[in-house]
Amino acid sequence: MKRSAFLLPIAAVALLLAFTSLFVVDERQKALVLQFGRVVNVKEDPGLAFKLPFIQNVVFYDDRILSLDVDPIEVTPSDDRRLVVDAFARFRIADVVQFRNSVGAAGIMNAERLIDDILRDELRAVLGTVSSNEILSEDRAALMARIASGARDEASDLGIFVLDVRLKRTDLPPQNLDATFARMRAEREREAADEIARGEEAAQRIRAQADRTVVELTSDARREAEITRGVADAERNRIFANAFTADPEFFEFYRSLTAYERAIRADNSTMVLSPDSEFFSYLKTARSSEANPPAPEEVPTPEELMEDIEQPQEIEEGSISGDDDASAVAEEGTTLGN
Numbered sequence: 422m423k424r425s426a427f428l429l430p431i432a433a434v435a436l437l438l439a440f441t442s443l444f445v446v447d448e449r450q451k452a453l454v455l456q457f458g459r460v461v462n463v464k465e466d467p468g469l470a471f472k473l474p475f476i477q478n479v480v481f482y483d484d485r486i487l488s489l490d491v492d493p494i495e496v497t498p499s500d501d502r503r504l505v506v507d508a509f510a511r512f513r514i515a516d517v518v519q520f521r522n523s524v525g526a527a528g529i530m531n532a533e534r535l536i537d538d539i540l541r542d543e544l545r546a547v548l549g550t551v552s553s554n555e556i557l558s559e560d561r562a563a564l565m566a567r568i569a570s571g572a573r574d575e576a577s578d579l580g581i582f583v584l585d586v587r588l589k590r591t592d593l594p595p596q597n598l599d600a601t602f603a604r605m606r607a608e609r610e611r612e613a614a615d616e617i618a619r620g621e622e623a624a625q626r627i628r629a630q631a632d633r634t635v636v637e638l639t640s641d642a643r644r645e646a647e648i649t650r651g652v653a654d655a656e657r658n659r660i661f662a663n664a665f666t667a668d669p670e671f672f673e674f675y676r677s678l679t680a681y682e683r684a685i686r687a688d689n690s691t692m693v694l695s696p697d698s699e700f701f702s703y704l705k706t707a708r709s710s711e712a713n714p715p716a717p718e719e720v721p722t723p724e725e726l727m728e729d730i731e732q733p734q735e736i737e738e739g740s741i742s743g744d745d746d747a748s749a750v751a752e753e754g755t756t757l758g759n
Contacts, residue, residue, distance in 0.1 A: 444470055446470055448467035449485055450484055451481070453479070453521055454470075460518055464479075480521070482514050482529070486512070486584060488510070489537065491508045491540050493505050495594060496545050498553040498555075499549065499550060500553055503593070504556060504557075505590075505591070505592050505594055506588060508568075508589060510540055510569075510572065510584075510585065511583075511584045513581070513582055523579040532581060540572055543571040543575070547564060548564065551564065569585055569586040677702070
């Protein structure tokens with residue numbers, strides 16, 4: 422009984438010593454065994470490991486790829502056009518012993534602060550040597566590679582390997598946005614004014630060409646009309662001359678009748694004329710004809726009637742020709758009366 426009571430404390434102490442001397446390293450971690458703050462062992466492979474109880478302790482570090490967002494910083498490219506750049510980096514702990522000696526007990530928090538300072542310096546150094554157009558362009562992979570290379574060299578002293586650096590956002594400072602937008606708006610308005618001016622110039626050119634075409638077509642049409650009118654006038658004069666020479670007395674009589682008709686139809690039918698005026702010559706002639714009727718026509722003999730019956734075609738053609746001449750004379754008289 423006394424022996425069992427003695428063995429139980431020994432077993433408990435043994436279990437406690439075994440528990441405090443064993444530790445497990447996860448496959449996502451690396452471990453450092455420290456003795457009085459000094460590194461005495463490195464455990465990078467996953468599995469069970471041992472340490473001295475009470476005098477040694479274990480510190481674990483993440484072995485995965487870590488990400489760090491850099492706070493937005495303002496850079497000045499070579500064209501003195503200030504930009505606000507927002508970037509992020511991916512890194513991992515390459516040497517845990519060097520990492521421990523560089524960052525101390527603060528671990529990853531101190532490491533992120535140091536990496537942030539390194540990235541800020543590299544961003545200003547690299548982006549300050551190029552123009553803002555290169556930074557804002559889509560083809561800026563070379564710039565990010567230069568930044569990552571410089572940050573990798575600086576971070577290697579900390580036991581950290583920088584895998585990549587990327588620019589998330591590149592923008593103008595808030596105080597410059599209004600001025601930039603105003604300048605862009607002025608440029609767009611100037612381009613719009615240029616386009617409008619070119620359009621108006623083209624419209625004027627087209628309008629002038631159209632006006633010239635209208636003038637040319639109108640001139641040609643007027644010339645053709647004058648030619649046609651001249652031909653018609655010549656034909657009218659020819660017909661008029663033929664009609665006048667055929668029967669001048671009838672032509673004068675027809676013109677007088679037309680003048681009588683127009684004078685009577687006028688709104689003011691009151692006329693003050695001398696009785697001896699030539700205007701009433703045909704009226705006087707009509708009265709004298711009533712006073713002295715013409716002698717009766719001579720009756721043709723039977724022989725003359727037979728000759729007329731034997732030549733009906735000539736009589737018909739003569740009648741048609743006479744009607745045509747009378748129509749032409751009537752038309753010409755109407756034209757002259759107008």
